[in-house]
Amino acid sequence: MSADQSTKTFVLKGVGVSPGIAIGRCYRFDPLGSQISFYKLKDESLVPKEVQRFRKALKESEEQLLDIQKNLRKAKITEPVYVIDVHILILKDKMFSNRTVKYIRDQGINAEWALRMTLDHYKQIFEGVQDDYISSRISDVQYVVQRILRNLTGEKHEIVWEVGNNGVIVVSHDISPADTAQMKLDKILGFATDSGGRTSHTAIVARSLELPAVVGLDDITHYVRTDDEVIVDGTAGMVVINPYPDMLKRYEEKKRHYDVANDEYLKFGKLPAVTLDNYEVQIGCNIEFIEEIPSAIAHGAESIGLYRTEFLYIYREDLPTEEDHFNNYRQVVTNPNLSSSTIRTFDLGGDKFANYQKQSKELNPQMGMRAIRFCLKEVEIFKTQLRAIWRVSALGKTKILFPMISSVEEIREAKKILEEARQELIEEGVNNIPEKIDIGIMMEVPSAVVIADKLAQEVDFFSIGTNDLIQYSLAIDRANERLTYMYEPLHPAVLRLIQNVVEAAHQAGIEVAMCGEMAGDPLCILILLGMKLDELSMNHLAIPRIKKIIRETTMEEAETVLNKALSFSTAPEVRSYVQDYMVNRFPEEFIAEED
Amino acid sequence: MTQTKTLALKNKLGMHARAAASFVKVAQQFDSKIYIERDGQTVDGNSILDILTLACPYGGKLTITAEGTDAAVAIKELEKLIENKFGEE
Numbered sequence: 001m002s003a004d005q006s007t008k009t010f011v012l013k014g015v016g017v018s019p020g021i022a023i024g025r026c027y028r029f030d031p032l033g034s035q036i037s038f039y040k041l042k043d044e045s046l047v048p049k050e051v052q053r054f055r056k057a058l059k060e061s062e063e064q065l066l067d068i069q070k071n072l073r074k075a076k077i078t079e080p081v082y083v084i085d086v087h088i089l090i091l092k093d094k095m096f097s098n099r100t101v102k103y104i105r106d107q108g109i110n111a112e113w114a115l116r117m118t119l120d121h122y123k124q125i126f127e128g129v130q131d132d133y134i135s136s137r138i139s140d141v142q143y144v145v146q147r148i149l150r151n152l153t154g155e156k157h158e159i160v161w162e163v164g165n166n167g168v169i170v171v172s173h174d175i176s177p178a179d180t181a182q183m184k185l186d187k188i189l190g191f192a193t194d195s196g197g198r199t200s201h202t203a204i205v206a207r208s209l210e211l212p213a214v215v216g217l218d219d220i221t222h223y224v225r226t227d228d229e230v231i232v233d234g235t236a237g238m239v240v241i242n243p244y245p246d247m248l249k250r251y252e253e254k255k256r257h258y259d260v261a262n263d264e265y266l267k268f269g270k271l272p273a274v275t276l277d278n279y280e281v282q283i284g285c286n287i288e289f290i291e292e293i294p295s296a297i298a299h300g301a302e303s304i305g306l307y308r309t310e311f312l313y314i315y316r317e318d319l320p321t322e323e324d325h326f327n328n329y330r331q332v333v334t335n336p337n338l339s340s341s342t343i344r345t346f347d348l349g350g351d352k353f354a355n356y357q358k359q360s361k362e363l364n365p366q367m368g369m370r371a372i373r374f375c376l377k378e379v380e381i382f383k384t385q386l387r388a389i390w391r392v393s394a395l396g397k398t399k400i401l402f403p404m405i406s407s408v409e410e411i412r413e414a415k416k417i418l419e420e421a422r423q424e425l426i427e428e429g430v431n432n433i434p435e436k437i438d439i440g441i442m443m444e445v446p447s448a449v450v451i452a453d454k455l456a457q458e459v460d461f462f463s464i465g466t467n468d469l470i471q472y473s474l475a476i477d478r479a480n481e482r483l484t485y486m487y488e489p490l491h492p493a494v495l496r497l498i499q500n501v502v503e504a505a506h507q508a509g510i511e512v513a514m515c516g517e518m519a520g521d522p523l524c525i526l527i528l529l530g531m532k533l534d535e536l537s538m539n540h541l542a543i544p545r546i547k548k549i550i551r552e553t554t555m556e557e558a559e560t561v562l563n564k565a566l567s568f569s570t571a572p573e574v575r576s577y578v579q580d581y582m583v584n585r586f587p588e589e590f591i592a593e594e595d
Numbered sequence: 596m597t598q599t600k601t602l603a604l605k606n607k608l609g610m611h612a613r614a615a616a617s618f619v620k621v622a623q624q625f626d627s628k629i630y631i632e633r634d635g636q637t638v639d640g641n642s643i644l645d646i647l648t649l650a651c652p653y654g655g656k657l658t659i660t661a662e663g664t665d666a667a668v669a670i671k672e673l674e675k676l677i678e679n680k681f682g683e684e
Contacts, residue, residue: 082612082613082616083612085613085616086612086613086615086616086643089615089616089619089620089643090643090644093641093642093643093644093645094639094641094642095639095642095644095645096642096644122644125648126647126648129648129650130650131609131650131652133611134611134647134648134650137612137647140612141644318608318611318613318683319607319608319683
């Protein structure tokens, strides 16, 4: 990279996985990058010394990993300690080390270069393996190689923290559990990585620490160097490197607003969501990880309206045991600040289960063998989760939610298996298993909405999943970028579907919640309020603003807006009406979005 | 002494990282040389990377060979590990 590039401004777009804005100096965490030098040894006599240097780095790496493992165990971190086991075994793998030594000897190159060749060798082999899971294990080899390289270059401390007291933004290709275990997390302002998605390790750590993070930036490590000024906008999914002064000022301003707004709004979070004419709505939070509970409560969640359990299956390679489920759920349902917790049984397709991978290459997985359909086929996997839910339901108010129900038969079958799980527990002598648990279904498949009255006879509550309901009812693939303009929660058909569900539920005397993104959209709140949904569950950041609007309106106003919105024939008309109304009525809440 | 045994993997995930790690850990306890063969490909039973590249799925057959004084015990222990599904489930 030439000198003048160092101050060039780059704006990169990735996936925002943890909201907020961080501004600070970059710490480039990636020893596989340019600072590693590759060179030929001057003469053969240097070979033994080079081999020794390599062996020493291997030994040091192993000792470090053993240390990390010990600390993880001591801290009772649920992080899979075995991953580090695998890394240690790679370090000790003779095939791996002998190959590297051979490269040093045969080609007269330094250890770094030889190691790089070994990595390339394994890359080629792993790429050739048919099994996706196995071929992705090359990342483990990469982590190990990175660590050895760090030791070779003498960067013993992995993370250089002598960057002043202002903290750093960690920029890396990827961050492994072992890496974060060694980071001083209180010195980190934000994260930006080349790879990763919402469930990547970086994303999870960032969310639990409430630090802004953007992942999936592809090649940020190529543009940025340690000590560069970096802005991470985790809300917009953007990273700016070396912002020019005006831009920096704008972002500092934005960050101040964000922080102030956060503090301001947090006050509303504490208050109940009651309209001026005394109509109260229950406000829940959608979570995926137990680490999110503290921020959910801080932002004003009264309950967990949706606890997604997919994570338990994805972030590991074996199946979670009943105890794994139980230990996670227990921490949710026993939280004294939550009135109830709704656990949704896993919504996954076979592709997430290693041994089903091959048979589950589906053309249209969104409509494929997933969620309840998969569970009803793989009863044993399903029961493990159900048993754990029964057990925690004795410890705190627990509701169970079945995803993707499209018929009465499915919910009956699911209930039958749920009851079997209960009987089994009782027969095994497990104490305190309750007689019953609140059973709900996701209303996200159009056929379920059409027969909502029939389904209401089967369950204790509904929860409307707008994301999928919109995608299925409007027949748009959410992943298809060319169709995003059609994805419209305010489509008249969508509004009617939601209204159908609410009416069917209330006629049957059961509660109805909404847990899709629409529930946390301030633009839609009066409409949802007018429909008389009993609970709205959303991401924690949306809660304060939603509560604030509810507290400043009346049911009468909400019904008026709803009726007017329902009178239009087209989605653009509904949107333009609602938008104008909300912006005029709650100017403070919507101004920021003009930015 | 050389001992050989052919076994099918019973754990649902097949020979994945965790299982391979358990295998190597057991194999390392013996003086015998351990080899695994699958579909004509033979790898070192002490090399986690080699074992992984076999990509042996659930139900897949492996032939384990041990050469050395403690070959019989080694085979017995490795068989036990596979029969116990590597402690999974």
